[in-house]
Amino acid sequence: xxxxxxxxxxxxxxxxxxxxxxxxxxxxxxxxxxxxxxxxxxxxxxxxxxxxxxxxxxxxxxxxxxxxxxxxxxxxxxxxxxxxxxxxxxxxxxxxxxxxxxxxxxxxxxxxxxxxxxxxxxxxxxxxxxxxxxxxxxxxxxxxxxxxxxxxxxxxxxxxxxxxxxxxxxxxxxxxxxxxxxxxxxxxxxxxxxxxxxxxxxxxxxxxxxxxxxxxxxxxxxxxxxxxxxxxxxxxxxxxxxxxxxxxxxxxxxxxxxxxxxxxxxxxxxxxxxxxxxxxxxxxxxxxxxxxxxxxxxxxxxxxxxxxxxxxxxxxxxxxxxxxxxxxxxxxxxxxxxxxxxxxxxxxxxxxxxxxxxxxxxxxxxxxxxxxxxxxxxxxxxxxxxxxxxxxxxxxxxxxxxxxxxxxxxxxxxxxxxxxxxxxxxxxxxxxxxxxxxxxxxxxxxxxxxxxxxxxxxxxxxxxxxxxxxxxxxxxxxxxxxxxxxxxxxxxxxxxxxxxxxxxxxxxxxxxxxxx
Ligand code: XMP
Numbered sequence: 001x002x003x004x005x006x007x008x009x010x011x012x013x014x015x016x017x018x019x020x021x022x023x024x025x026x027x028x029x030x031x032x033x034x035x036x037x038x039x040x041x042x043x044x045x046x047x048x049x050x051x052x053x054x055x056x057x058x059x060x061x062x063x064x065x066x067x068x069x070x071x072x073x074x075x076x077x078x079x080x081x082x083x084x085x086x087x088x089x090x091x092x093x094x095x096x097x098x099x100x101x102x103x104x105x106x107x108x109x110x111x112x113x114x115x116x117x118x119x120x121x122x123x124x125x126x127x128x129x130x131x132x133x134x135x136x137x138x139x140x141x142x143x144x145x146x147x148x149x150x151x152x153x154x155x156x157x158x159x160x161x162x163x164x165x166x167x168x169x170x171x172x173x174x175x176x177x178x179x180x181x182x183x184x185x186x187x188x189x190x191x192x193x194x195x196x197x198x199x200x201x202x203x204x205x206x207x208x209x210x211x212x213x214x215x216x217x218x219x220x221x222x223x224x225x226x227x228x229x230x231x232x233x234x235x236x237x238x239x240x241x242x243x244x245x246x247x248x249x250x251x252x253x254x255x256x257x258x259x260x261x262x263x264x265x266x267x268x269x270x271x272x273x274x275x276x277x278x279x280x281x282x283x284x285x286x287x288x289x290x291x292x293x294x295x296x297x298x299x300x301x302x303x304x305x306x307x308x309x310x311x312x313x314x315x316x317x318x319x320x321x322x323x324x325x326x327x328x329x330x331x332x333x334x335x336x337x338x339x340x341x342x343x344x345x346x347x348x349x350x351x352x353x354x355x356x357x358x359x360x361x362x363x364x365x366x367x368x369x370x371x372x373x374x375x376x377x378x379x380x381x382x383x384x385x386x387x388x389x390x391x392x393x394x395x396x397x398x399x400x401x402x403x404x405x406x407x408x409x410x411x412x413x414x415x416x417x418x419x420x421x422x423x424x425x426x427x428x429x430x431x432x433x434x435x436x437x438x439x440x441x442x443x444x445x446x447x448x449x450x451x452x453x454x455x456x457x458x459x460x461x462x463x464x465x466x467x468x469x470x471x472x473x474x475x476x477x478x479x480x481x482x483x484x485x486x487x488x489x490x491x492x493x494x495x496x497x498x499x500x501x502x503x504x505x506x507x508x509x510x511x512x513x514x515x516x
Pocket of ligand 1: 330343344345347390391392393394437471472508511512513514515
């Protein structure tokens with residue numbers, strides 16, 4: 001079935017997938033495509049509306065991006081956001097120039113409630129800005145519908161032609177009324193009824209994968225985490241027994257985790273999957289010995305994973321495809337295109353240059369974590385698995401700052417198990433579901449302590465707990481002191497070679513969730 005579609009034309013901004021995601025939240029299918037798409041190609045797709053995204057370029061002068069101006073003649077409603085707003089303004093005869101001052105972040109905006117997008121928005125609102133150019137003068141036929149002390153045209157519209165623009169970003173959480181503005185565009189202006197939901201995504205993903213794989217064999221890199229489990233179930237529904245799931249114990253898993261994963265996905269478990277467990281601990285320890293640089297560690301782990309999968313694929317024979325549970329934040333943080341690399345997620349930037357598979361399938365690569373969970377529920381995956389806190393592919397390897405040894409792995413495993421047990425039990429189990437992620441890490445700090453009248457010189461553990469839903473930003477959780485106190489006492493008493501415990505109070509940004 002063809003769903004109502006909003007096309008998001010990508011001019012290179014940071015939030016492009018976020019725009020698509022907000023449209024999906026309104027139950028309307030959104031597809032992100034490059035700004036170079038021709039008017040003819042767009043017409044063939046028959047979208048109900050188009051959104052032109054933000055981007056780092058200037059809308060005028062030599063650096064301006066070349067797009068097909070005929071898109072303005074298609075009679076399809078257009079919303080321009082930030083750079084997209086400037087594209088509309090410049091392309092239709094308005095004036096775009098360098099702003100007298102840049103606006104970054106939280107900005108107060110005066111709204112004209114008669115604007116079609118703003119009927120539900122108060123006259124003064126807070127929006128998120130990020131620009132150095134601005135629309136100095138709206139094109140002929142446009143009405144200015146919002147302004148700030150710096151922007152004379154913070155929003156504009158030409159209702160008769162179906163053109164709308166906001167200099168600010170309605171898609172980010174910090175724009176207070178953003179979702180209402182997007183809803184007005186998608187539902188009122190474009191007339192979308194909302195015929196898409198996560199079930200449609202799942203059906204479509206199964207169909208697409210089935211077509212791609214044909215009669216080939218597929219190997220799924222299964223870690224037991226939410227993303228790879230959801231990917232494996234999609235693949236299993238798509239190609240059944242053509243799929244083999246390979247679970248690699250790289251010796252950097254949490255305490256008892258390998259057995260727990262095998263119990264769910266292996267023989268006699270919840271799923272009827274062909275499941276292979278590879279015990280590759282020593283191989284990873286050998287490669288990682290003495291390596292301290294976080295990016296090197298990530299790359300080594302990423303490459304070793306692939307080599308293990310290649311070996312298993314050869315044993316199975318004729319495996320064309322490797323399936324990975326990559327999700328969108330993995331891609332954006334690994335620095336695609338011109339974006340900065342924050343860290344190489346093992347399944348994206350951590351991949352070696354040569355991979356011995358015909359293709360890699362990543363059915364979730366455009367979704368955010370909470371959307372993956374919705375997809376998991378649609379697929380009937382048990383709630384306790386879908387709601388598991390994420391665990392990174394490189395595992396404890398990026399929770400041990402500095403070089404990795406078996407002894408350090410054991411220390412962090414034990415400390416982490418105590419911490420997770422106490423958090424899970426706290427307040428009758430009410431605290432844990434409020435936390436996006438919580439874990440222990442080994443700090444690479446040794447300090448002097450005194451235990452039973454003896455001097456100690458031992459490791460310090462760091463505890464981390466964050467509140468987040470999309471894992472792109474996160475707030476350090478204000479854990480109750482009695483909990484931290486109990487966990488600290490237990491770790492210091494029960495885990496050999498630990499004599500100190502820290503609590504990490506850093507938000508993301510400026511920190512990241514993991515330590516490396
Ligand atoms: P950061 O540390 O980037 O983490 O703030 C954001 C989320 O991503 C997880 N993470 C990873 N997941 N492979 C993964 O599968 C990786 O290489 C990786 N690095 C970080 C992290 O646990 C958090 O949920």
